[in-house]
Amino acid sequence: MYTVNQLGKMYNLSRSTLLYYDKIGLLKPSARSEANYRLYSKNDLKRMEKIATYREAGLSLESIADILNSDDTNSTTILEQRLHSLNSEISELRKQQQLVVELLGKDSLVRTAKIMNKEQWVNILRSSGMDEDDMHRWHREFERDLPEVHQDFLESLGCSPEEVSSIRKWSQ
Known part of the structure; x- marks a missing residue:
């Protein structure tokens, strides 16, 4: 079993973040110590690993909860929506990048831009x-x-x- 502090160190999360995850039902500890401290099992660690992966993909906590608490069809839908959102963001960033290059003109050090x-x-x-x-x-x-x-x-x-x-x- 792992304490809040141990789990936080493993995933570089603050104690308050883990307490918030517990409060919203995203990651509930499997047990409590005699002093009523939260204790996390190996299964909780596996769930935390999934949460960390989905956070890294830019999903909201609400979307992560939906994925973890639903079937594969819903997971696919949520991930496809995130992919669509990323594609739109990338497209907008490319437009901004092109505009900045134009604003800089040919005399700038545009060679450093990855375009x-x-x-x-x-x-x-x-x-x-x-x-x-x-x-x-x-x-x-x-x-x-x-x-x-x-x-x-x-x-x-x-x-x-x-x-x-x-x-x-x-x-x-």
């Missing part, structure tokens, strides 16, 4: 020996096999929504 623009990508494809037909074929395959990923990739290159739409239509 690639459309021009750089096309140059890489051309230098690897691809011509217009090869690039069209590449886009067609990408659009056919992974349409949403293709769109995300085009957006990551800083293509405007109109250009993304045009390339995707051209790729069909």
Whole structure:
């Protein structure tokens, strides 16, 4: 059995966090000591491990409780919603990143940014020996096999929504 302090050290959580998890029913201790201290079992540790993993994935405590207290179907739905939310956040961050690069201009040290623009990508494809037909074929395959990923990739290159739409239509 483990005390609140021991469990807190294992998962780098404060005592108050673990007491809060108990209060909301997310992680109830399996037992109490003679002095009425909370004691956690190995099964509680397994549950805490799941909680820590879901927190690391950015899930709310409410969503974590729903997952831990429900069937696999509900878990899948919650995780798919989180994935959709992450994809939206990433898309918005990419737009902000592109805007900051534009605001900085060509004279800045943009080379430190972890981005690639459309021009750089096309140059890489051309230098690897691809011509217009090869690039069209590449886009067609990408659009056919992974349409949403293709769109995300085009957006990551800083293509405007109109250009993304045009390339995707051209790729069909």
